[in-house]
Amino acid sequence: MNIHQDSFLILGKGMTYQSCKDFFDSESVTYKALETSEVLNIEDRKLILKNNIINLNNIDYIVISPGISKKNPIVKKLIALKCSITTDIEILQTIKKLKYICVTGTNGKTSTVNLLSDILNSNHIKTLACGNNGVSVFKSLEDKYDFIVLEISSYQLEYIEKLYSHVSVILNLSMDHLERHETLKKYFTTKLKIFNNAKYKIINNNLEYAKKGITFDVKNKSIYVNNSGIGNLEFKNYNFISYKEEKYMINGKHEAYNLAASIAVLSILGLSVDEIMLGFSKRSHLSHRLERFCTFDGVTYINDSKSTNLDSTFNALESVEENIVLIMGGDNKKISYNSLKNIINNKVKLLILIGDNRQYINNQLSVEVDTILFETLKGATDYIFSNLKSNYTVLLSPGSSSFSLYKDFEHRGNHFKTLVSNYVHGKT
Numbered sequence: 001m002n003i004h005q006d007s008f009l010i011l012g013k014g015m016t017y018q019s020c021k022d023f024f025d026s027e028s029v030t031y032k033a034l035e036t037s038e039v040l041n042i043e044d045r046k047l048i049l050k051n052n053i054i055n056l057n058n059i060d061y062i063v064i065s066p067g068i069s070k071k072n073p074i075v076k077k078l079i080a081l082k083c084s085i086t087t088d089i090e091i092l093q094t095i096k097k098l099k100y101i102c103v104t105g106t107n108g109k110t111s112t113v114n115l116l117s118d119i120l121n122s123n124h125i126k127t128l129a130c131g132n133n134g135v136s137v138f139k140s141l142e143d144k145y146d147f148i149v150l151e152i153s154s155y156q157l158e159y160i161e162k163l164y165s166h167v168s169v170i171l172n173l174s175m176d177h178l179e180r181h182e183t184l185k186k187y188f189t190t191k192l193k194i195f196n197n198a199k200y201k202i203i204n205n206n207l208e209y210a211k212k213g214i215t216f217d218v219k220n221k222s223i224y225v226n227n228s229g230i231g232n233l234e235f236k237n238y239n240f241i242s243y244k245e246e247k248y249m250i251n252g253k254h255e256a257y258n259l260a261a262s263i264a265v266l267s268i269l270g271l272s273v274d275e276i277m278l279g280f281s282k283r284s285h286l287s288h289r290l291e292r293f294c295t296f297d298g299v300t301y302i303n304d305s306k307s308t309n310l311d312s313t314f315n316a317l318e319s320v321e322e323n324i325v326l327i328m329g330g331d332n333k334k335i336s337y338n339s340l341k342n343i344i345n346n347k348v349k350l351l352i353l354i355g356d357n358r359q360y361i362n363n364q365l366s367v368e369v370d371t372i373l374f375e376t377l378k379g380a381t382d383y384i385f386s387n388l389k390s391n392y393t394v395l396l397s398p399g400s401s402s403f404s405l406y407k408d409f410e411h412r413g414n415h416f417k418t419l420v421s422n423y424v425h426g427k428t
Helices: 015-026 073-080 088-095 109-122 137-141 154-159 184-195 208-212 253-268 273-281 310-319 338-347 358-365 377-387 409-424
Strands: 007-011 030-034 039-043 046-049 053-055 061-064 100-104 127-131 147-151 165-170 198-204 214-219 222-225 233-237 240-243 246-249 291-296 299-303 324-328 348-353 370-373 392-396
Touching: 007 015, 007 073, 015 030, 015 088, 015 137, 039 073, 061 073, 088 137, 100 109, 100 184, 109 127, 109 147, 109 253, 109 273, 127 137, 137 147, 154 184, 165 184, 165 253, 184 198, 184 208, 198 208, 198 253, 214 253, 222 233, 222 253, 246 273, 253 273, 253 310, 291 409, 299 409, 310 324, 310 338, 324 377, 338 348, 338 358, 348 358, 348 377, 358 370, 377 409
Parallel strands: 007 030, 007 061, 100 147, 100 165, 127 147, 165 198, 198 214, 299 392, 324 348, 324 392, 348 370
Antiparallel strands: 039 046, 046 053, 214 222, 233 240, 240 246, 291 299
16 A cells, blocks of 8 residues: 555545545545445446546545445445445554554443543653543644554454554454444454454453453453452452552443553553553543532433443442432333342342333333433423422433434433533522
């Protein structure tokens, strides 16, 4: 591949499109871009559009948006025609050989790549976190970095054929994205592609492939790497970590696992636990992940809108004290919610179900907890402010996406915060 001699077609106009477009424009790369919906047909290696024809013989590489499934009819035809499909990550790695740390997993990807970057930068090791976290991978070409931390989703890995890394990490795996990957086994197989050409492979000790890599775990009130506990480090609960004589506040069990994965990575890079924890103390905090954003009239409000699957909701419930009012629901994913039944019975005082799958979840769970159903988040919030007394914690942890109502989890989380703020400031 030579970007200044080859021609490209970008298929799809999402985040990857914008990243490639900006880079291609800056480098005067020859490219075309279109949505799959613009293609009327493919005949004789030609894309027939409404007002144009694109000859595939004149296209060297096709960059397909990760959001477009390989089951898409247009993509299936392009694959059958043996078109050269590439990704923004592969283009980057062709241009510049750097030390890449690649991170994937169902939950915690963005938090972990940002944590790795924060700790490395705090230790004067210049690092950029980019990829699926919303930062263009081509930003890594704008400066000289010691490490590039790439967040890579399963949708991206599905299209990646050549990936190189100094360290690759699989954080976790849970029942999610099966509408795309069909089975958990196929989903895991896609995730395992991150280990191709990786010098070091790191994986959650609870996963099947763990025997073939460096492992990390959180157990017995400590962090373990390769089944060896980290000395002087202890969890009193999932609200703070003790290390030597210092205490570090955390937002739940998921953050403990993110730190465990980071220690496994950073130890390979030569950082001591002292250096890691110093960087950990200076880390930035991401919104929409167990975000305690308001306390009003004795009620605490937590925005965990990033929760789009059962594991993330389970972890949230583990991390919050009792007297929980849980708001769950969203898109109508046909999955089993039974794994939440016991923890809801033990910790939740009121369950509020919203969205398209509210009745489906209600039928599945049959919990021994008062349950109310509302169509929208506004309906749930109206009820809470009209009826709830003090000493409760309201936790929005949907366990589902909500694309029928919101652009993304950030849109949903911000709407929840706005609804609460309007009540607090008397705007309703």
